[in-house]
Amino acid sequence: MKKKNRVKNIILGILTVLVILIFSFPFLWMLLASFKTQAQIMSTEDVLLFKPTFDNYKSVFEQYDFLDFIVNSLVVAVVSTIGSLLLGLPAAYAIARYKMQKLSLVILVARIVPGITFLIPWYILFSKIGLVDTYTALILSHMLVGLPFIIWVMMSFFEGLPHEIEEAGLIDGATKSQVFLKIIMPISGPGVITSSLLSFIFSWNNFMFSIILAGDKTKTLPVAVFNFISYSETNWGALMAAACIITLPVLIIALVAQRYIVSGLAAGAVKG
Structure with a gap:
C-alpha cells in the first residue's frame, strides 16, 4: 500500500513539474529575451548561454518614455478600482441582503457581455463631450467591466455572512450604515482584497478600451507595448523588456496576495 502511494506521489510530482514548466516557459x-540583442533573439544557437545586456531596458525608458505610460496605467487602474469599490460594495451588500434577484441578473448579464460591445457607443459618447484621450474616459470604461465583477464576487461573500452579526450591531444602537462600515466591512477583508486585486489586474492589462479611447497624453502600457511592432520591423528586445515591466507588478501582487485571493473566492469566511 505504501509502495503504491509512493508511486502515485512520484507521478503526481512529475506531472506538477511538467505543468509548471509548460506554463512558465513563455x-x-x-x-x-529581454536581456538579449536582436540578433541573439533571432538566433537558434546559445539559447541559454549568452552575454546579457541591459540596453533593451535602457531604450524602453530613455527612447520610448515608458515611465509616462507606467504612470498613466497606474492612475487609471487605481482610480477605477477605488471607484468600483465605492459603488460596488454597497450595491453588492444591498443585493445580497434584500434578495434583489432581478438586479443581480442584470449585473450578471453586464458581466457576461463582452466589453467590445460597449466600445463603439462609449467612443461616440466620449467624442461628443470631448473626453477622448482623458483619464476620465479610461477610468469610466474600465469601471464598466470592473464594477460588475466586484459586485458579483462580493454578493456571494455577503450572502455567506450570518444575519445575527448585523442584528447584534443594531441592538447595540448602531445604524445600518454603521453596521456596514464598522462590522461587515472589517470581516469582509478577503473578499474585498480579492475583488479589488482582480479588478486592478484587469485594468492594468486592458488593451481594448485604451487603444480606442487613449491618446498621446493618456496612453497606457499595453498600448505602448503594441507600438514596438511596426510594418518594417519588430523590436523584439525592447518588446520583451516592456512586457516584463508590465508583468512584474501583476506577478508580485499574485505572489503576495495569493492567500487572500484563494480565501476570497471561497465566497465568505463565515457561514451562517
Whole structure:
C-alpha cells in the first residue's frame, strides 16, 4: 500500500513539474529575451548561454518614455478600482441582503457581455463631450467591466455572512450604515482584497478600451507595448523588456496576495 502511494506521489510530482514548466516557459523565454540583442533573439544557437545586456531596458525608458505610460496605467487602474469599490460594495451588500434577484441578473448579464460591445457607443459618447484621450474616459470604461465583477464576487461573500452579526450591531444602537462600515466591512477583508486585486489586474492589462479611447497624453502600457511592432520591423528586445515591466507588478501582487485571493473566492469566511 505504501509502495503504491509512493508511486502515485512520484507521478503526481512529475506531472506538477511538467505543468509548471509548460506554463512558465513563455515567461522565462520573455525574461531571457529581454536581456538579449536582436540578433541573439533571432538566433537558434546559445539559447541559454549568452552575454546579457541591459540596453533593451535602457531604450524602453530613455527612447520610448515608458515611465509616462507606467504612470498613466497606474492612475487609471487605481482610480477605477477605488471607484468600483465605492459603488460596488454597497450595491453588492444591498443585493445580497434584500434578495434583489432581478438586479443581480442584470449585473450578471453586464458581466457576461463582452466589453467590445460597449466600445463603439462609449467612443461616440466620449467624442461628443470631448473626453477622448482623458483619464476620465479610461477610468469610466474600465469601471464598466470592473464594477460588475466586484459586485458579483462580493454578493456571494455577503450572502455567506450570518444575519445575527448585523442584528447584534443594531441592538447595540448602531445604524445600518454603521453596521456596514464598522462590522461587515472589517470581516469582509478577503473578499474585498480579492475583488479589488482582480479588478486592478484587469485594468492594468486592458488593451481594448485604451487603444480606442487613449491618446498621446493618456496612453497606457499595453498600448505602448503594441507600438514596438511596426510594418518594417519588430523590436523584439525592447518588446520583451516592456512586457516584463508590465508583468512584474501583476506577478508580485499574485505572489503576495495569493492567500487572500484563494480565501476570497471561497465566497465568505463565515457561514451562517
